[in-house]
Amino acid sequence: MLFRIVEKMAFRSLIQLLLETTQVIGPRKIAVTREGKPVHQYLPLSGFEELELGYDTTDIPAKSYFLPYEENLSTWSFIGNDWTQEITYRLQPRVLVGLHACDINALLKLDKVMTREFFPSPYYISRRKNSFIIGIDHEPCQGGFCHWLGTDSVNRGFDLFLTDLGDRYFVAIDSERGFTLLQQVAVRLVTENDTADYLTVRRRIASGFAPPLDVRQLPRLLDMEFDSEIWRRWGAKCLSCGSCAAVCPTCYCYGVSENVSMDFTRGAKVKQLYSCTLKDFAEVAGGHNFRSARETRLKYRYYHQHRGFVEQYDEPKCVGCGRCGRSCLAGINPQEIIGDLLATEVPS
Numbered sequence: 001m002l003f004r005i006v007e008k009m010a011f012r013s014l015i016q017l018l019l020e021t022t023q024v025i026g027p028r029k030i031a032v033t034r035e036g037k038p039v040h041q042y043l044p045l046s047g048f049e050e051l052e053l054g055y056d057t058t059d060i061p062a063k064s065y066f067l068p069y070e071e072n073l074s075t076w077s078f079i080g081n082d083w084t085q086e087i088t089y090r091l092q093p094r095v096l097v098g099l100h101a102c103d104i105n106a107l108l109k110l111d112k113v114m115t116r117e118f119f120p121s122p123y124y125i126s127r128r129k130n131s132f133i134i135g136i137d138h139e140p141c142q143g144g145f146c147h148w149l150g151t152d153s154v155n156r157g158f159d160l161f162l163t164d165l166g167d168r169y170f171v172a173i174d175s176e177r178g179f180t181l182l183q184q185v186a187v188r189l190v191t192e193n194d195t196a197d198y199l200t201v202r203r204r205i206a207s208g209f210a211p212p213l214d215v216r217q218l219p220r221l222l223d224m225e226f227d228s229e230i231w232r233r234w235g236a237k238c239l240s241c242g243s244c245a246a247v248c249p250t251c252y253c254y255g256v257s258e259n260v261s262m263d264f265t266r267g268a269k270v271k272q273l274y275s276c277t278l279k280d281f282a283e284v285a286g287g288h289n290f291r292s293a294r295e296t297r298l299k300y301r302y303y304h305q306h307r308g309f310v311e312q313y314d315e316p317k318c319v320g321c322g323r324c325g326r327s328c329l330a331g332i333n334p335q336e337i338i339g340d341l342l343a344t345e346v347p348s
């Protein structure tokens with residue numbers, strides 16, 4: 001990894017240059033809450049002024065640009081005695097700017113599932129390869145617990161990563177294309193003074209987090225507490241609305257439907273992301289539902305995040321972004337559920 005310093009005016013010029021030729025997506029303010037807090041969303045930018053790099057968080061993760069909630073896998077049509085099928089997954093290059101470490105870590109976890117498993121997804125891979133990623137350091141966000149899971153910083157998965165030093169950015173460069181792009185504006189080498197300022201900022205960010213809980217024993221506890229009243233208590237609150245998985249940057253479960261025209265001459269295979277907390281998630285042909293109780297569905301969501309994924313990839317699926325807790329109308333919060341599970345452990 002290389003490091004350089006970019007003055008803020010030079011960074012502005014860089015984004016303006018990119019905007020002339022490429023789609024640039026970044027955090028834009030879309031609303032204000034009743035309490036006066038700005039609401040941000042990753043959206044295409046039409047000018048540098050729309051980019052708000054000092055945002056707290058977004059309700060919808062950057063995942064939606066790689067795994068959209070709905071996508072056409074293929075379309076087909078009959079013409080005369082012949083038929084054609086069209087599969088489109090190529091994407092023009094684009095830039096995503098302002099991603100926080102948790103969202104980049106989430107993409108790294110999705111990469112493991114979508115690019116290396118037995119059935120890699122060409123749709124996901126084409127979007128990932130054609131996306132230039134500029135991340136940025138930030139102060140701890142409301143409801144986030146990324147520091148419990150080691151996802152409050154990131155060393156891979158981006159092209160450039162910025163740390164705000166006031167009048168300039170400390171830039172980590174992790175790809176050849178990132179290095180090449182930076183050549184378009186004035187950059188300079190890092191001085192001792194820059195390094196000292198960078199370390200001061202990183203220490204300030206780290207000290208802003210509340211002391212973390214130790215989640216290393218969660219996979220074992222989840223097995224031990226399989227029949228715990230914890231699930232009945234939290235499950236009784238769950239509305240089975242599916243919002244938690246919809247906003248999660250690492251959830252990837254989906255369903256596929258075949259939409260056929262009334263005259264049977266055209267059709268499309270459509271993929272839609274789905275949520276494991278929805279009532280029919282585990283319903284099979286014949287009507288049997290393996291997880292008919294909502295507490296069971298809630299439990300398995302936590303099992304996949306903190307037990308199943310660990311078994312498969314040696315790391316939790318959750319990045320601690322807190323989005324599921326913030327979006328839950330029933331007040332179900334991952335930190336509290338994890339806290340309840342950890343409280344069952346008798347200290348040695």
Ligand code: SF4
Nearest residue numbers: 238239241242244328
């Ligand atoms: S968002 Fe809350 S209420 Fe809705 S399914 Fe998830 S845990 Fe249940």
Ligand code: SF4
Nearest residue numbers: 248318319321322324
């Ligand atoms: S489970 Fe919740 S806290 Fe964890 S990554 Fe998903 S949305 Fe974020």
